[in-house]
Amino acid sequence: MATSTxxxxxxxxxxxxxxxADALFYARGIQAVGMDEIRSTAGVSLKKLYAAFPGKEQLIAAVLTGRHELWEQGIRTAVDAAETPRDELLAVYDFLESWFGDETFRGCGFINAFGELGATSPAIAEIARDHKDSFQRFIADIAAHAVADADRAEELAAQLALLAEGAQTTAAIAGTADAAVHARRAAAVLIDAATR
Structure with a gap:
């Protein structure tokens, strides 16, 4: 039997x-942070760093996987606390407002990663797309409970997801949580129109 080295x-x-890596990438950008800085900040040897992550792309993928899990947990908790499908849809924007108000908020990590690496790293681009598709499906599932007509529910879900995505980008640039408040108001108008 062979032994592993x-x-x-x-x-x-x-x-x-x-x-x-997550904290450094999110605060300063992926390309601005090297593996040696991650190694020294984490307090690990270069050997252990590369044993865990043979390349930076694998580390970025692990960071984004963790961000996806945190996102899903946070948004699911907010939505589960709501009582009606309409309230569940609006809870998404309440979650965004809370997130945008965090002093460490620097925008969506997936949008940031795609902006930096999407053109040169198909793997990172795919992770970002999968995350956004997952969010779209999440909203579509809720919208299907709020709106009886399947076509209207699908259109509403696309509109609401777009509002949420735009709010994330706007909040990151503006540095305030106001975008979530405005997006929530617009979402309420769209939901009410779709359910009439």
Whole structure:
């Protein structure tokens, strides 16, 4: 039986690397942060860093996977607290307002990653697209409960997702949570029109 010469990396170390990379990438941008800075900030050896993540693209993918899980958990918690499908749809914008008000908010990590690497990294572009598709399906599922007509529900979901995406970009640039408030008001108008 052959023995592996690869160094196993403890899950805690891997998690610390991902957490460190996430904070640095999100604050300063992916291309501005090198692997050596991640290594030193995380307090790991270069050998352990590369044992956990053989390349920067794998580390970026792990960071985005973690962001996707946090996003889904946060938005699901907000929506689950609502009582009606209309309230569930509007809860998305309440969640956004809370997120935009966080002092560390720098926009959507997936939009940021796509903007930096989408043209040169098909893998990162695909991760960003999958995240956005997942959000679109999430909104569509709720809209299907709010609107009886399937075509109207699908159109409403597309409109509401677009409002949420635009609010994220606007809030990042403006530096305020106001975009979520305006998007919520517009969403209420669209929902009420679709359910009449």
């Amino acid at each position: 690869a160094t196993a990396v403890e899950p805690e170390t891997t998690a610390r690397i991902v957490e460190t």
